[in-house]
Amino acid sequence: MTGEIDVADSLRDGILRGDYVAGQRLVEADLCERFGTTRFIIRSALQSLAAQGLVEMRRNRGARVRTVTIDEAIEISEVRRALEGLCAARAAERATGDDRAELRQIVQSMKAAGQAGELLQYSELNATLHQKVRVIAAHETSARILDQLRGQMVRHQFHLSLVPGRAAISMPQHEAIVEAIVAGDPGAAETAMRAHIDSVIEALRALPAAGAPLTVIHPPTVSHPPTRPRGGRSDARRAQP
Amino acid sequence: MTGEIDVADSLRDGILRGDYVAGQRLVEADLCERFGTTRFIIRSALQSLAAQGLVEMRRNRGARVRTVTIDEAIEISEVRRALEGLCAARAAERATGDDRAELRQIVQSMKAAGQAGELLQYSELNATLHQKVRVIAAHETSARILDQLRGQMVRHQFHLSLVPGRAAISMPQHEAIVEAIVAGDPGAAETAMRAHIDSVIEALRALPAAGAPLTVIHPPTVSHPPTRPRGGRSDARRAQP
DNA sequence: TCTGCGTAGATTGTTAGCAATCTTGTCAAC
DNA sequence: GTTGACAAGATTGCTAACAATCTACGCAGA
Numbered sequence A, B: 001m002t003g004e005i006d007v008a009d010s011l012r013d014g015i016l017r018g019d020y021v022a023g024q025r026l027v028e029a030d031l032c033e034r035f036g037t038t039r040f041i042i043r044s045a046l047q048s049l050a051a052q053g054l055v056e057m058r059r060n061r062g063a064r065v066r067t068v069t070i071d072e073a074i075e076i077s078e079v080r081r082a083l084e085g086l087c088a089a090r091a092a093e094r095a096t097g098d099d100r101a102e103l104r105q106i107v108q109s110m111k112a113a114g115q116a117g118e119l120l121q122y123s124e125l126n127a128t129l130h131q132k133v134r135v136i137a138a139h140e141t142s143a144r145i146l147d148q149l150r151g152q153m154v155r156h157q158f159h160l161s162l163v164p165g166r167a168a169i170s171m172p173q174h175e176a177i178v179e180a181i182v183a184g185d186p187g188a189a190e191t192a193m194r195a196h197i198d199s200v201i202e203a204l205r206a207l208p209a210a211g212a213p214l215t216v217i218h219p220p221t222v223s224h225p226p227t228r229p230r231g232g233r234s235d236a237r238r239a240q241p
Numbered sequence C: 001t002c003t004g005c006g007t008a009g010a011t012t013g014t015t016a017g018c019a020a021t022c023t024t025g026t027c028a029a030c
Numbered sequence D: 001g002t003t004g005a006c007a008a009g010a011t012t013g014c015t016a017a018c019a020a021t022c023t024a025c026g027c028a029g030a
Helices: A003-017 A028-035 A039-051 A070-094 A097-116 A119-137 A140-161 A166-182 A186-206 A213-217 B003-017 B028-035 B039-051 B070-094 B097-116 B119-137 B140-161 B166-182 B186-206 B213-217
Strands: A055-058 A062-065 B055-058 B062-065
Touching: A003 A028, A003 A039, A003 A140, A028 A039, A039 A055, A039 A062, A039 B039, A070 A119, A070 A140, A070 A166, A070 A186, A070 B070, A070 B140, A097 A119, A097 A166, A119 A140, A119 A166, A140 A186, A140 B070, A140 B140, A166 A186, B003 B028, B003 B039, B003 B140, B028 B039, B039 B055, B039 B062, B070 B119, B070 B140, B070 B166, B070 B186, B097 B119, B097 B166, B119 B140, B119 B166, B140 B186, B166 B186
Parallel strands: none
Antiparallel strands: A055 A062, B055 B062
């Protein structure tokens, strides 16, 4: 039985999916019940997730889902700007004929989704495009880091994709990136990618103070309320007639 | 007692200092004895170090000190190029008067050490300069990532600093970086930093295939041989007359 | 009524031990 | 002499129970 890995992945997926509210306490005993395993496994999983920056562990205070502020999201995006710029440049140097065709295909689909107003699909294609660039770049170190950062950004990125008019702004930027890669021009590819993420950062700065909207889409599970008392002589659990 | 953190730090320092040979197995029981604690603590520490990329953990096969190949070192340096470029640009925007004075001071000391042929001191000042730039940039996300990467690079960086003529090459590059930051020119600072790390990458590419030299400087502790049999009915331990 | 302290109980940190797994040396068969 | 399988035992994976720590409630005093 490979318990540990499964639990860490499930928990990670759960957090990324929004099953747990940002800032919510992750009580080990509760997670044991939910995943049907022991505290040791849960603890290992939590440590692993803490290393990925998805949860925050404080001594004697347990783990909570890490809240990423807008300021942090901007910092993360600045790092993305640098690293995805690197990947775009490398992609321009390494892209095969098939790669180029696929990139063009993705951009076509994005255009269609954008014009049809399919925000969700546009957002997914956007992720696909960025990932494809990373795959072509074949730069393991930056890929690993970008993966980590993406995990921390999920919520804000989700918000962004719903900002009206966002697709119209980013579409030509994506076209420029793909054009440069297809043309095999590393410098232009890097510049285009950086310009694109600059605009993402600008949009983040304009974003309202974050918060509730997400919980409307992904309501917290009733058995795991956002806050919960700790200690005290509250017999609340058993005191239900 | 805060055991866990101390052990993780001690182990990290030990690896960075070169107490453990690259690729060496880290047997939990041995580490327990060495640090005077239990396997749980050791295990947590190892997981933490694995997350930082300093050790490699494989299921049922334990932990070993991660070996970073020259190719990986180059990849890491490419990421450093992107992120330190970002930091240099931000430093140029944020540096106070005191910061500028301190930067100039460090460069002066480097010049002196370089001319005196004090390779070790030059290498330390080099690290100090890069760190100072990061501190001025005040960019937590990239600082955290750069810290991790630095840990993985230590060995190769050490090799580099011993390459004859290296100081003479990097000195003007460092001057250019500091000049740009002092002048408050973010673009020039980023360009200068990227040029500098480009030359580091070039030097890495020219480096001989890595390996033994380091063990001459930091011989492995006798109680922790690089390789050790596992399993089998070898009574080697007790069979010493 | 408000404030500060002690205590109950929930929660996490740690320990010791059993079970599963892998490595290596040895032996037999070809 | 070489190749394959077997078994010993070292090593890691996991479980359950104990100890340390923190939080909130309620009571006494002002």
